[in-house]
Amino acid sequence: MNGRLRRRYERLLFTYPSAYRAAHGAEIISTLLDAVRPDQQLPSPRETTSLLLGGLRMRARQAAKESPSRMWTDGLHLGVLLIVLVNLGHALEMLFPLWIALVAVGALAVLRGWTRTALAATAVAGLAVARPLLPQVALPWWLPGYGDWSAVARYAVPAVVLAVLAWPRVGRLHARSWWWLVLPAVAALPLEGDALSFAKAGLEVGLLLVVLVVVVGALDFRPAIAAAVYLAPGLLYAAESIAAGPPNTLALSYWVVLAALMVGLAAAAWRIRREQLTQ
């Protein structure tokens, strides 16, 4: 019985920072198991809430110790990582090996925190994507032909952010977990149709809500910066679609929801930083 309950409690520790979990996880689980009733199978609602909030508060205390420049660096890095990984997913769908290699090098460099390599690869990819829009330049054989500026934005936005992060006075980027590579694999799944678009839109809105909870609960505005960077090319795409003709009501409402969530996140992040600075 205790084995199962132990595993359930261990899973509830996921909101804690990993270093804290490594140092205190076993001890907290022991305390929880000491306090259970003999017939107890499930974590009590009271302990569950306390652990979830306790983990977020622990993150908040760690975030408050970070310098504002570190918070910005981490947030921008995370936002760029999200874009380049989704780009890699889309690139994998195409049959242009050199193009896939170029995007993959950029994505890998962002993942490992190699800022200059990432900047070079993403800037070259951005220029390459922009070429079909410049009619005087012939499309080279190894490139897919994109015909819209929003596709260019998916490379230009990360390239601009990486150029900022490559500035000598900005601290080094931390290497991120290899688990992030699951994202391009999911983005490249050969699924088509309305159901998938709905699922994707729902997933994005759901993830933004999670980010909002983390930002408010853990007083950490890094996910808000990352979400803003990630959504920037999409908002350009929305603007381009609206400019091209009367917008589809569903698509418009989707972008209005995303934009509203972004405003909420920005407001939350602003309040948090002001409170941290006045403490």
Place this chain on the structure above:
Amino acid sequence: MSEPSYFILAALLDDPLHGYGIIKKTAELSDGRIQLAAGTLYGALDRLAEEGLLLADREEVVEGRTRRYYRLTDRGSHALHREAARMEQAARIVTRRSGLAATNPNLA
């Protein structure tokens, strides 16, 4: 100092205790009023340790369960006594008056 922090430090006055020991002792000292959940307890322990009011004393593993004992530091003991004196003085403002009220019905 928050009430849970006060009772956690008070629980450690006599001997070092592990997590569950602190939960039981704080409940006992507060007549069952303070029932610490693990998330709250460990958040408070981390904060109090950072302020230098308590520290991890030793660790032992009993029947596969890791128990870390915490003990009060000198600084923690001073802070606790200072807080107790402050609360005593604050309480006296009211209790003295209630005492007067009890002896003088006109004030009741």
